[in-house]
Each structure stands twice: as C-alpha cells, then as structure tokens.
Amino acid sequence: MEYQKYIEGRKAVITCKNVCKEFDIRDRKQAGSFRVIDDLSLSIYENEFVVLFGPGECGKTSAINILSGLDRPTAGSVFQGDTQITRPGIERGVVYQSIALFPWLTVMGNVEFGPKARGIDRTQSRKRAQELINLVGLQGFENAFPISLSGGMRQRVGIARAYANDPEVLFMDEPFGALDAQTRYMMEEEILRIYEHEKRTVVFVTNNIEEAVFLADRIILLKSCPTSVKQEYIIDLERPRSYTAPRFLEIRQKITRDMDKAL
Amino acid sequence: MGNKTVNLIGKNSMRIVLTLLPIIGFLILWQLAAMFTSIGNLMPGPIQVIESLFISFAKPLGPHTIQMHALYSLKRVMVGYGSAVVTGIIFGVSLGLSKMFRALFRPLFELIRPIPTVAWIPISILWFGVDEMSKYFIVFYGAFANVALSVYMGIQRVDPVLVGAAKMLGCSERQLTFKVVLPSCIPYIFSGMQVALSAGIMSVVVAEMINSYEGIGWNIHAGQQTANMTQVLTGMVALAIFGLLMAAILRQVERRMCAWNTRNT
Ligand SMILES: Nc1ncnc2c1ncn2[C@@H]1O[C@H](COP(=O)(O)OP(=O)(O)OP(=O)(O)O)[C@@H](O)[C@H]1O
Numbered sequence: 180m181e182y183q184k185y186i187e188g189r190k191a192v193i194t195c196k197n198v199c200k201e202f203d204i205r206d207r208k209q210a211g212s213f214r215v216i217d218d219l220s221l222s223i224y225e226n227e228f229v230v231l232f233g234p235g236e237c238g239k240t241s242a243i244n245i246l247s248g249l250d251r252p253t254a255g256s257v258f259q260g261d262t263q264i265t266r267p268g269i270e271r272g273v274v275y276q277s278i279a280l281f282p283w284l285t286v287m288g289n290v291e292f293g294p295k296a297r298g299i300d301r302t303q304s305r306k307r308a309q310e311l312i313n314l315v316g317l318q319g320f321e322n323a324f325p326i327s328l329s330g331g332m333r334q335r336v337g338i339a340r341a342y343a344n345d346p347e348v349l350f351m352d353e354p355f356g357a358l359d360a361q362t363r364y365m366m367e368e369e370i371l372r373i374y375e376h377e378k379r380t381v382v383f384v385t386n387n388i389e390e391a392v393f394l395a396d397r398i399i400l401l402k403s404c405p406t407s408v409k410q411e412y413i414i415d416l417e418r419p420r421s422y423t424a425p426r427f428l429e430i431r432q433k434i435t436r437d438m439d440k441a442l
Numbered sequence: 443m444g445n446k447t448v449n450l451i452g453k454n455s456m457r458i459v460l461t462l463l464p465i466i467g468f469l470i471l472w473q474l475a476a477m478f479t480s481i482g483n484l485m486p487g488p489i490q491v492i493e494s495l496f497i498s499f500a501k502p503l504g505p506h507t508i509q510m511h512a513l514y515s516l517k518r519v520m521v522g523y524g525s526a527v528v529t530g531i532i533f534g535v536s537l538g539l540s541k542m543f544r545a546l547f548r549p550l551f552e553l554i555r556p557i558p559t560v561a562w563i564p565i566s567i568l569w570f571g572v573d574e575m576s577k578y579f580i581v582f583y584g585a586f587a588n589v590a591l592s593v594y595m596g597i598q599r600v601d602p603v604l605v606g607a608a609k610m611l612g613c614s615e616r617q618l619t620f621k622v623v624l625p626s627c628i629p630y631i632f633s634g635m636q637v638a639l640s641a642g643i644m645s646v647v648v649a650e651m652i653n654s655y656e657g658i659g660w661n662i663h664a665g666q667q668t669a670n671m672t673q674v675l676t677g678m679v680a681l682a683i684f685g686l687l688m689a690a691i692l693r694q695v696e697r698r699m700c701a702w703n704t705r706n707t
C-alpha cells in the first residue's frame with residue numbers, strides 16, 4: 180500500500196526481470212555451475228536513492244555487474260527505460276568496492292577519463308571535471324596520483340569519475356566498505372550532499388544496516404546466496420537523519436529481524 | 443623542524459657509512475692479502491688495479507684506451523639491448539593480447555628460450571661474421587626474452603575490474619589497449635628491462651671475450667691470454683662501474699615514468 184503510493188507517478192529507470200546468474204566452475208574433477216542470483220526482479224525509479232542491502236557474499240557485486248551491463252545474466256533481462264541493457268554503457272556509472280582508480284592517472288586524469296575516451300571537447304570536459312573535483316572536495320589535488328591519497332579521498336575521485344559522464348543512474352557497490360568507521364560516517368554525509376547537488380538515480384549497495392537506513396529512500400533487502408529480493412522498505416525519515424533517533428533505531432531493528440529470518 | 447633536519451642528516455650519514463664500510467673493508471683486506479700473503483704472487487692489489495685503470499684512460503690497453511673500449515661495449519649494448527626492448531615489448535604485448543599469436547609463437551619461443559646465450563656464438567659468427575652484427579645479435583638474444591616475458595606477464599595481470607571500469611566509462615576495445623592495458627604494464631616493462639640490461643651486459647662481455655678485438659670483454663680475455671691479471675681485474679672493475687651506471691640511469695628513467703607507482707614523489 181505504502182509502496183504503491185511511493186511509486187505513483189514515478190518513471191522506472193531500471194527494470195530487472197527474472198534475472199538468474201550462474202557461474203561455471205571448473206574444478207579438477209567436475210565441471211558444474213554455481214547459482215549466485217535466483218530470479219531477481221526489481222525496479223529502480225527516477226532520482227531515488229535505493230539501497231540494495233544484503234549479507235556478505237550474497238551476490239551483490241554480481242547483481243551490480245548485470246544491472247550495469249558489464250556482465251550478462253544467464254536468464255532474464257534488464258532494461259533502462261525501454262532499451263535492454265546488454266553491454267557496458269556511459270548511461271550508467273559505477274563506483275567500485277575496490278575503488279579501482281587508474282593508478283597511472285592523476286585525480287584530474289581519472290575524472291576526465293570517460294569524457295576523453297568518448298572524444299568530448301577538451302575544454303568543456305576539463306571544466307566539468309574541475310566542477311566535479313570541487314564538488315567532492317578535492318580542489319588542490321588535481322595533479323596528485325591516487326597512491327598519495329587516503330582511502331576516503333580516493334573514493335571521492337571514484338565518485339567524481341562516475342559522475343563525469345553524466346550517467347542517468349549511478350551504481351555504488353559498497354563504496355565505503357574499505358574505509359575506517361570515522362571516514363565512513365563522513366562519506367555517508369558527503370554522498371547525500373553530492374546526491375542533492377547532482378540529482379541522479381543512485382543504487383547503493385551495502386551490507387551495513389546503519390548505512391542503509393541512514394542513506395536510503397527505499398531499501399531492498401536481499402536474501403543470501405543465491406540471492407533475490409526478500410523484502411522492501413520505504414524509509415520516510417526526514418534528512419538529515421540521526422543514527423540514534425528512536426524511529427531510526429526502530430526501522431533498523433525491524434530490518435535486522437527480517438534479515439535474520441532471511442539468512 | 444630543526445630537530446628533524448638534524449635527524450635526517452644523521453640518518454643519511456649513517457646510511458653512507460653502512461654502504462661504504464663493507465666496500466672499504468673489502469678493499470683493505472684485498473690489499474693486505476696482496477701485500478702479505480702468497481695471493482700477491484698471483485694477482486695485484488686494488489691500489490695497483492685502480493692505478494692501472496686510471497693509467498689506461500691515457501695509455502691504450504691493446505688497441506684502445508679503456509674509455510674507448512667501454513664505448514665499444516656501450517654501443518653494442520645500446521644497439522642489441524635497444525632493439526631487444528622494442529621488439530620484446532611488441533612480442534610480449536602480442537603474446538598477451540592475441541590468442542592466435544600466442545598459439546602460433548609461444549611454443550617456438552619456449553623452445554628457443556632455454557638455449558643459453560653463449561651457445562649461440564658459433565652460429566652468430568656463421569650468420570653475421572665476426573663484425574659488429576654478430577655482437578648485436580648476441581646482446582639482443584640475451585635481453586629479448588626477459589623483456590618479452592615480463593610484458594606478457596604484465597598483460598595477464600591487468601586488473602579485470604579496471605578493464606571493466608574503463609568499459610563502463612565508454613572506452614572502446616581498441617582504446618582499452620592503449621588507455622588501460624599498456625599503462626598498467628609499465629612497471630612490468632621496467633622490471634623486465636632491468637633484468638634484460640644485466641643479461642645484455644653479460645652477453646656483450648661473453649661475445650667480446652670470444653669474438654672481438656676491442657671492448658671491455660676483450661680486455662679481460664686479452665689479460666688472460668697474456669697472464670696479465672692487472673688487465674683482467676682492470677676490465678672487471680670497469681665492468682662493475684659500467685653496469686652500475688647503466689642500471690642507475692634506467693632506474694632514474696623508471697622513477698620519472700612511474701612516479702604514480704611510488705609514494706613520496
Ligand atoms: N566470476 C565468478 N566465477 C565464479 N564464482 C563467482 C564469480 N564471481 C563471484 N562468484 C561467487 O559468487 C558469490 C557472490 O559473489 P559477489 O561478489 O557477487 O558477492 P557480494 O555480495 O558482492 O560479496 P561481498 O559482500 O564480498 O562484496 C561468491 O561466493 C563468489 O565466490
């Protein structure tokens with residue numbers, strides 16, 4: 180009921196229909212397949228901040244790879260608007276769990292990578308890249324190489340790089356998973372600030388319940404491997420949210436309980 | 443701040459002392475052994491060798507002064523090693539990127555590679571005569587496989603997540619090679635080049651000892667022929683300096699090109 184009201188009048192940006200994913204495993208003795216995603220169906224709506232929340236190793240990265248077009252599903256299909264997603268494309272941006280910056284490029288080089296590869300006009304792409312570098316708070320570090328940056332700063336570059344192509348939707352795969360708790364809290368607030376500034380659809384993956392409730396407009400709870408949707412929650416808390424507000428804790432507790440059942 | 447500077451100087455001079463101590467100790471022991479034991483009957487001490495090295499800058503050893511010998515060796519290394527680096531990179535990249543190329547040439551490469559450089563000298567003389575070309579070939583052979591293998595390994599170890607990231611950002615297959623695969627191989631290319639440089643210098647000395655009238659390797663060979671140990675040792679010391687300089691230059695180039703790969707630069 181609540182869900183119906185939530186999606187009313189919203190345009191679906193990503194639609195995922197009955198997706199299954201199996202990996203071939205070639206052992207010494209036997210060949211077989213390993214099912215990671217089992218009948219995953221979900222819709223992502225325009226400009227919402229969706230959190231895919233699931234236990235470790237449940238197949239979150241595999242799901243993101245399929246939604247973004249980097250990997251093909253074994254069965255089922257994914258659409259962006261009306262077009263089927265069959266290959267990587269600049270209409271979708273990805274921020275990685277392992278950050279995955281190009282270490283031989285500077286901060287500016289990384290952020291400009293997409294526009295340059297596409298042959299966008301040099302001065303125009305430089306201006307936009309600078310804008311994004313400023314937005315993520317890295318002005319002054321344009322010529323630094325990733326190796327000289329802290330983990331939090333590196334992921335800021337990762338975020339700016341993903342925005343630089345102006346994709347319609349951004350997939351963020353546990354972007355703060357590798358950061359320490361302190362930096363993580365800070366980055367959670369940062370990502371909301373960036374989200375407010377550059378309104379895009381964001382699909383954010385995490386295995387941290389606190390992070391999920393803090394960020395999400397909507398949480399999609401995933402089962403453990405082979406994964407699919409277990410439950411959805413509309414999080415109608417006002418932003419900025421407080422980790423210790425009674426409603427926050429209540430929602431957090433409810434989802435944790437459901438998750439335990441899911442395991 | 444002041445304290446830190448003092449500390450740094452202290453640390454640096456400590457390092458210099460630690461570097462020089464064993465070298466000076468070794469030279470003193472050698473000198474003492476040459477002066478006071480029967481080793482002195484067989485070979486000269488370091489003072490005599492270094493003296494001879496300095497004299498040979500002005501007075502020719504055989505046909506040339508030592509710096510001319512070094513230039514001959516340098517030219518052979520540069521030509522043989524240079525062409526090995528260029529072709530080795532191309533060969534290694536082709537091995538790494540093309541299944542077809544790999545299927546065709548990997549077995550042949552693996553078959554030839556185990557044959558030691560020295561074993562090629564008779565054939566190289568047969569093919570290229572006793573002139574420079576045969577020496578270039580020997581140096582080339584000694585260096586090539588190191589570069590090729592290292593580059594090939596670098597290509598196999600390209601991070602698949604980086605390749606995926608580049609594709610998501612709009613990189614075409616063609617751009618991938620130049621924008622992702624090759625740059626991420628650069629550290630491997632340099633480590634291959636370092637190993638290949640040692641191999642190339644080793645090869646030039648071998649080639650010059652067997653088939654040459656000049657070069658540092660010839661010095662060692664000629665010294666042996668005339669039982670002139672001072673000349674042998676002079677050649678060896680010259681080689682040590684030669685190799686050290688070449689490796690240092692290459693390391694500087696690497697530091698420039700791979701600033702992104704090391705902290706504090
Ligand atoms: N290419 C592959 N081939 C075989 N198995 C794979 C492959 N990729 C992932 N898997 C397996 O699928 C399962 C899910 O992996 P995936 O990385 O999608 O999970 P995840 O939820 O992202 O995990 P994490 O919480 O560690 O990020 C794991 O057991 C993993 O070993």
Ligand SMILES: [Mg+2]
Pocket residue numbers: 239240241276352353
């Ligand atoms: Mg993952």
